[in-house]
């Protein structure tokens with residue numbers, strides 16, 4: 001199976017002198033193309049920092065990250081920006097969107113930069129994604145006129161516009177109620193079933209239980225890992241129980 005990400009003994013430190021601390025302390029992680037993984041761990045264990053390192057959002061102080069066959073520390077700034085724009089999609093807890101643009105325009109904005117001649121195609125693609133994520137009728141709404149779950153769907157549409165090889169989600173369901181969160185996970189499951197890799201940072205065992213591999217972090221290290229069968233859509237309670245049992249076992 002081809003690897004989309006290889007993180008090799010990654011070190012990331014913050015602070016200077018006596019204050020210097022390795023927030024990622026020699027983390028090695030691999031992810032296959034099309035895989036669906038979650039990263040769990042206590043607050044401050046380094047989950048977001050790891051995701052930022054693996055996505056080239058932040059540089060590392062030691063070790064290396066190979067993304068889709070390219071060593072991210074060896075590519076120039078422009079190429080890194082290109083890789084991130086064309087091969088990666090990002091979804092955060094709260095999508096950052098412009099208040100003066102409607103939902104559709106927010107979704108298409110990043111794709112339109114330097115690409116206005118393809119405006120019709122870009123808009124058509126955005127509409128198809130909005131339909132697929134259940135927000136087709138909201139295109140003219142302002143971002144303050146939709147629910148948190150609807151806004152997150154728009155964020156996912158925006159992340160999917162470039163047909164990325166991977167979606168990175170940092171607590172993408174963290175601001176949603178349980179029902180909306182599971183609906184967002186239905187969307188991620190659908191995206192993943194079509195071959196896009198998905199990596200999520202989450203505190204929520206019910207979210208992680210829908211992935212196929214969970215990495216558990218503590219103090220800047222991956223301390224354990226568990227694999228699950230592909231989610232069939234029915235056995236969420238059993239899966240969640242397995243995840244929480246594992247968390248108890250490793251003391252997270």
Ligand SMILES: Nc1ncnc2c1ncn2[C@@H]1O[C@H](COP(=O)(O)OP(=O)(O)OP(=O)(O)O)[C@@H](O)[C@H]1O
Pocket residue numbers: 014015023041042043044045046047048049050
């Ligand atoms: N830019 C920064 N400068 C200094 N310290 C930082 C910086 N970013 C993160 N840290 C520290 O690194 C540690 C790991 O942070 P990170 O955000 O990766 O944790 P996390 O596991 O994602 O936590 P949470 O679940 O609370 O989001 C924390 O102690 C945090 O304070």
